[in-house]
Amino acid sequence: MRHIISILMENESGALSRVAGLFSARGYNIESLTVAPTEDASLSRMTLVTRGSDDVIEQITKQLNKLIDVVKLIDLAESAHIERELMMIKVKTTEKTRAEVKSMADVFRGRILDFTPETYVIEVTGPSEKLDAFIAALDADSIIEVVRSGATGISRGEKGLHL
Amino acid sequence: MELSGAEILIRSLKDEGVEYIFGYPGGAVLHIYDALFRQDDVKHILVRHEQGATHAADGYARATGLPGVVLVTSGPGATNAVTGIATAYMDSIPMVVISGQVPSPVIGSDAFQEVDMIGISRPCVKHNFLVKDVNLIAETIKKAFYVATTGRPGPVVVDIPKDITDPRIKVPYKYPKKVSIRSYNPAVAGHKGQIKKAVDLLLTAERPMIYSGGGVVIGEASKELTEFSQLLGYPVTNTLMGLGAYPATDKQFIGMLGMHGTYEANMGMHESDVIIAIGARFDDRVTGKLDMFCPYAKIIHIDVDPASISKTVKVDIPIVGEVKPVLEQMIDLIKESKKTPNKKALETWWKQIKDWQAIDCLEYDRKSPLIKPQFVIEQLYEVTKGDAYVTSDVGQHQMWAAQYYKFDKPRRWINSGGLGTMGFGMPAAIGVKLAHPDADVACVTGEASIQMCIQELSTALQYKTPIKIVNLNNRFMGMVRQWQEFSYESRYSHSYLDTLPDFVKLAEAYGHVGMRIDKPEQVRPALEEAFAMKDRTVFLDIITDQTENVYPMIENGKGHHDMKLRIAATGTTTDRELA
Numbered sequence: 001m002r003h004i005i006s007i008l009m010e011n012e013s014g015a016l017s018r019v020a021g022l023f024s025a026r027g028y029n030i031e032s033l034t035v036a037p038t039e040d041a042s043l044s045r046m047t048l049v050t051r052g053s054d055d056v057i058e059q060i061t062k063q064l065n066k067l068i069d070v071v072k073l074i075d076l077a078e079s080a081h082i083e084r085e086l087m088m089i090k091v092k093t094t095e096k097t098r099a100e101v102k103s104m105a106d107v108f109r110g111r112i113l114d115f116t117p118e119t120y121v122i123e124v125t126g127p128s129e130k131l132d133a134f135i136a137a138l139d140a141d142s143i144i145e146v147v148r149s150g151a152t153g154i155s156r157g158e159k160g161l162h163l
Numbered sequence: 164m165e166l167s168g169a170e171i172l173i174r175s176l177k178d179e180g181v182e183y184i185f186g187y188p189g190g191a192v193l194h195i196y197d198a199l200f201r202q203d204d205v206k207h208i209l210v211r212h213e214q215g216a217t218h219a220a221d222g223y224a225r226a227t228g229l230p231g232v233v234l235v236t237s238g239p240g241a242t243n244a245v246t247g248i249a250t251a252y253m254d255s256i257p258m259v260v261i262s263g264q265v266p267s268p269v270i271g272s273d274a275f276q277e278v279d280m281i282g283i284s285r286p287c288v289k290h291n292f293l294v295k296d297v298n299l300i301a302e303t304i305k306k307a308f309y310v311a312t313t314g315r316p317g318p319v320v321v322d323i324p325k326d327i328t329d330p331r332i333k334v335p336y337k338y339p340k341k342v343s344i345r346s347y348n349p350a351v352a353g354h355k356g357q358i359k360k361a362v363d364l365l366l367t368a369e370r371p372m373i374y375s376g377g378g379v380v381i382g383e384a385s386k387e388l389t390e391f392s393q394l395l396g397y398p399v400t401n402t403l404m405g406l407g408a409y410p411a412t413d414k415q416f417i418g419m420l421g422m423h424g425t426y427e428a429n430m431g432m433h434e435s436d437v438i439i440a441i442g443a444r445f446d447d448r449v450t451g452k453l454d455m456f457c458p459y460a461k462i463i464h465i466d467v468d469p470a471s472i473s474k475t476v477k478v479d480i481p482i483v484g485e486v487k488p489v490l491e492q493m494i495d496l497i498k499e500s501k502k503t504p505n506k507k508a509l510e511t512w513w514k515q516i517k518d519w520q521a522i523d524c525l526e527y528d529r530k531s532p533l534i535k536p537q538f539v540i541e542q543l544y545e546v547t548k549g550d551a552y553v554t555s556d557v558g559q560h561q562m563w564a565a566q567y568y569k570f571d572k573p574r575r576w577i578n579s580g581g582l583g584t585m586g587f588g589m590p591a592a593i594g595v596k597l598a599h600p601d602a603d604v605a606c607v608t609g610e611a612s613i614q615m616c617i618q619e620l621s622t623a624l625q626y627k628t629p630i631k632i633v634n635l636n637n638r639f640m641g642m643v644r645q646w647q648e649f650s651y652e653s654r655y656s657h658s659y660l661d662t663l664p665d666f667v668k669l670a671e672a673y674g675h676v677g678m679r680i681d682k683p684e685q686v687r688p689a690l691e692e693a694f695a696m697k698d699r700t701v702f703l704d705i706i707t708d709q710t711e712n713v714y715p716m717i718e719n720g721k722g723h724h725d726m727k728l729r730i731a732a733t734g735t736t737t738d739r740e741l742a
Binding site for chain 1: 281282285286289290293310344345346347468469470472473474477
């Protein structure tokens with residue numbers, strides 16, 4: 001099953017490599033990984049998407065918690081949460097297809113960020129599945145480039161991951 | 164008080180209470196060595212290879228419970244230390260390794276003797292630090308010791324670029340009394356409800372087993388384990404790392420378990436209905452094939468490391484906490500409980516165990532004209548009155564030492580259990596002897612292992628650490644040969660050493676006493692003579708039976724109940740019939 005693990009960690013050099021190293025050393029897979037500082041400059045927030053049985057996910061969270069730089073973590077998949085990923089996609093367009101691509105982007109609430117007579121750059125935001133669906137909806141031959149941020153997430157309600 | 168980075172480092176070690184530092188100088192640590200030279204508080208032990216430094220520090224740590232401290236230079240100094248760091252990591256040994264690094268401005272430029280020690284050591288340390296500011300040295304050292312010695316202990320590397328220890332840059336020094344790390348809060352006490360549940364389950368057991376490991380030794384809970392076990396009257400088996408945590412000569416002790424464990428311990432595990440694992444981690448050498456492991460048992464597991472729980476074997480009642488306080492609480496609960504152990508069921512259980520013991524799985528040919536390695540260990544046990552510190556290397560000799568030397572006290576048996584590092588034993592023995600100068604220290608080794616760190620014989624002379632090296636010389640990498648005999652139709656691929664040195668002359672060349680023993684009747688007098696030489700390191704080169712194998716054995720992919728016994732292997736009967 002797909003899990004989104006959200007990690008609050010010390011904003012120190014090497015912290016990212018400890019997490020990445022743990023995954024490669026223990027043979028866990030990483031589907032996506034994003035990391036950026038938080039409002040507290042001493043902390044980074046990492047969101048990691050992985051797949052595994054319940055036992056594997058339990059080991060992953062325990063092993064992550066063992067890393068000295070990890071302050072706190074939650075498995076977002078365990079409760080109600082919001083997931084977002086940003087994608088920028090560059091597609092080929094012609095006079096004939098331009099309108100169709102634009103209306104498709106509208107359906108997915110995408111925005112055109114840039115255009116030339118032959119291309120569009122479209123921004124789409126949403127759960128990773130939605131981005132997959134948008135890619136699938138486009139003519140595969142028209143896609144020049146896909147850039148995805150990797151999933152990030154936050155829990156619903158009053159609880160939050162903070163110090 | 165204003166000090167340079169190098170002085171701060173050494174002063175911090177002194178203020179941390181460090182007695183010995185095991186190391187080897189080099190370019191990146193010259194400022195530190197100069198600071199070492201100008202003081203007498205921290206004693207430096209100069210090894211002959213950085214791997215030796217880590218093993219000696221490790222031996223010191225295992226024998227005392229105090230952290231071992233190592234100082235190496237950058238590049239090859241650091242990489243040479245990695246094997247010893249990994250050894251300590253696998254066995255949860257507290258250690259602080261200070262490695263020099265090239266000066267900060269040239270880091271990343273492939274400078275002379277530069278290696279990314281933080282990156283290289285990351286998978287085999289509990290944590291590591293790169294010190295980027297002279298003002299952070301004292302606090303980092305304090306943090307390093309705190310992390311290394313608390314929770315599940317382990318090695319911590321502190322990498323210090325050369326410019327940070329520059330003698331010209333002086334800053335105020337203050338060693339912090341306490342340090343806290345917001346992201347590191349190891350559990351101490353176990354969950355009360357879980358402990359209660361565990362005691363309730365234990366008291367309903369009909370075929371209980373107490374399976375205890377290295378965590379009891381590291382957690383200083385040997386006394387509590389003994390009281391707990393004797394209060395219940397249940398059989399106790401120890402892992403390789405746990406030997407000595409429960410007295411081996413006690414009647415409740417049924418031997419080591421696992422791949423080369425006793426028949427009674429492994430059969431007991433297989434048939435048990437309630438197992439309590441205490442400071443043990445269900446290592447693959449203990450469990451055998453996982454889906455056959457303890458099929459009838461409910462399992463309680465006490466461990467300070469939550470990640471050890473249900474890692475390989477799913478447990479029914481996990482308790483995260485230090486072994487000692489958890490056992491103390493359990494003892495109190497058992498004493499208060501209205502329930503008592505099921506006497507009738509226990510009587511039947513012990514009868515069954517005695518039947519298994521009657522097979523005498525550790526019996527060997529005592530009439531052989533050749534020296535049997537098991538006989539040597541038995542003689543070592545008698546000559547040292549069971550009270551020596553015994554280190555070992557890795558292989559058959561290690562298993563024989565574990566099987567035949569009956570350890571009654573914790574911290575007496577010192578071996579590389581997790582990583583299985585050949586070359587560990589002799590430098591470790593030097594560390595042990597420094598910690599306990601009046602105790603008998605023996606290193607049980609083989610002619611293959613001993614050559615992996617043989618250079619430390621020179622260290623043993625320099626620091627007058629009179630150890631006794633018991634070299635079980637069978638002219639083979641014995642354990643490799645045994646597996647090749649069992650699994651590769653005796654194709655002895657590169658497991659034979661046919662150009663061995665003359666170990667007697669070698670020992671003499673290093674300034675020690677060498678003895679060659681090739682007849683069984685010489686073993687006892689030679690050991691007595693060696694241990695009588697209180698101030699000399701003695702190398703006993705004992706020529707043993709080349710064909711001897713370690714029994715019993717659970718072969719790869721088999722369960723506890725499916726052991727290869729000596730009697731079965733020689734063709735008289737099978738273990739199944741015996742069971």
